[in-house]
Amino acid sequence: MNLRPLLALLTLALAACAPLQPPQKPPEKRYTAAELLALQPADFAWPATSQEGERALRGQALADIRAVLSLPPGPERDAALPQLFGRVAHHNAEVSAARTLLLEALPTLGQRDAEYQRALLTAAHTLYPAESAPLLWPLLPQLTASKPFAIAAYTLLQADPGAVPRLLDLVQRQFPGWADDARLTALMLRLRPSAAAQPPLPDLLAAPLRPGFAVVYSLQRPGRLQMGLALVRGADGRFVRDASGQLFTSPQLALARTSLPGTITNGNTPQGLFTIVGAGTATNPSIGPTPYLHSKLPVEATVAEFEHADAAPAAAWSEAVYGSFLPESWRRWLPIHEAWLAGRAGRDDIIIHGTTVNPAYYAGTSYFPGTPQQGCMVSSESWDPATGRLLASRQLTLAQAYAAASAREDLAGYLIVVELPGEGPVTPAEASALVLAAAR
Template identity: 75%
Template structure:
């Protein structure tokens, strides 16, 4: 069959699969009262039934194989970005797609920045070691800061010894690098000296702005392990259940690319976000469970960040005003500020309609990484696709109850903890206890 015709037929097959999920419509927004009244049984997602998920996966697999089978030329080149998106999401045909990526890498200097970004992101997500030989010579030819940074991070992931090479190259290739938030973050990542993290107790006790609830998302550096999310109420106390146990449930802040937070589709950046409400997404990988609408600095206006009128314009000093004094000189916690300046947006706190089985055997299983949001697991009925249990709904309702605000206004702090393995309940309790002293 002609490859062009095959791609067209597969597009029709994928369109047919769209009947497995509700069709996009006006987004539903929730008040606190509406959010608190919801129950898991209020939601269903047909694509999460066994039959629906299988049909979706089989269509994706056929699409992947059709793209791999295309002969060399412009049509295959154009098919590669979507190919590697599907390969990474479904963890399918990774070996079969590898040669196409390795053949394309040496040609990227002559491509536009968006195409470079897409394929370099695939190299970081899927083929770090294999891509290393092509990346060092390519790095010296990249003139746009975003693909340059992606290539540099991937090269360093392949061999940390490249940090010095990158550190020396950036000022020569980008003399104005201090004006580019992505390159500022990259240079901090390859710096010879890293500042010690200030006391976490200070960050946990910080008011941010008094009278607003705060989510604390505790993650490991590199994000390859499951984190935990806590809720601090508008009264400054962390939420506990009737038995006095701290509310602390798993949350993943890892993207499929594994890139840092200043890069499009990278991990959730560290730092302070504002929360401006809750809604139901139209993204089929998020599903119907209400998300909490978190916004980065710059993405949100200063007034949105303050939850009130303010004459201030965005500046680093305005961002620092949300941090306790001991944290204001610590560059890692300013990743959210840099990410906002770099144009990142729509990093939401949400559930998932991606099958965890795609990531079986990973260190973060049963997490389902996506494109930089903070994700809580959900359980769906395999027969009907109805929601059975949702950590996302639990989190959103704990936040709504603790905030006591109809508009659900509040804050989110993402911070990395030292150590390895999933963040534990014992670590969270120790941090909360230390902040209360």
């Protein structure tokens, strides 16, 4: 088993759940509906999911982490910190040992560029919010870019929900034009939440969006710390059911390792409307070879891609164009516009995919057996520890349910991510009740 290419891939810093295309890899495979429907789990293998492959990859990652931890203070160690904390979070390893390096670096971030700030502040939010909070208050006035500022603010809110008044005042003084910045708009919505009640979910499930296209609905809990469910509505407007007549549902996690909001790089999947423009096989080592559904945000996708039009519509992107896809009762409910804000903020490559990450890393969590990654919607898969061959895949089942319901070889359609109030994992019974109400 040759693990060298996979070891090389592991060293890449992943900016999103994007399908990586290293130079040594051929272009990814794209699928028609017919090709997707013909696939079986046995068609796929991924050496890194075998016991031998996983041991080798984890061993290399731990060696890389410890090599950085052993570096003396100086430019070489500073340059290695962004990748270090990414690996620490991914492998949940050497968290305590790396803490001191982060806490020492935080007061110096005012002299760093925005991307370096983003990486270390993300580590603070993900791994050390309580310990980092005292160091972030004096740092905030030095953060002139909205993304690092917002990450620091979310970290302070995580450590102390009572920080709201102070942060409200600081945002308005430090960024008087905050309303023109999507990240700061989202932050202000968090600081000043709307009192409006969520519109009826059956309205959203029954919404035509654009007639004749299939839709994936991803029902998630607020906070994303529980498993959600994916449903599929066919091009004919009816929800997919199994042979026994039961509603098709597939567990899905829309939680990022960072737990940051959807307008922030590598944050949770934003709530709202996406377009689906096909299916492909990624080369990202954490996603693996199972076909993903290629979803795109507004702005990332053109209006034409959202309309699935042969010719580009005359209208440019605007919040009104985004709202035109939603039912009237949902158009003015701001949380469902998070996807619009995320697209404006530059997020992209948030796709519907499987996973090669061992769920055992997350045993004991509220979302087990889910495996959070970098902001995409992730379905569980089972891989043979002896051979690395795919045994079962909820991702493949979901993608094929969508392909069968789409009636389009190009797999064009839509995705809606919406939060369902409540506690615990989203259940098939909840989904069935909502679908029944939507049909009335």
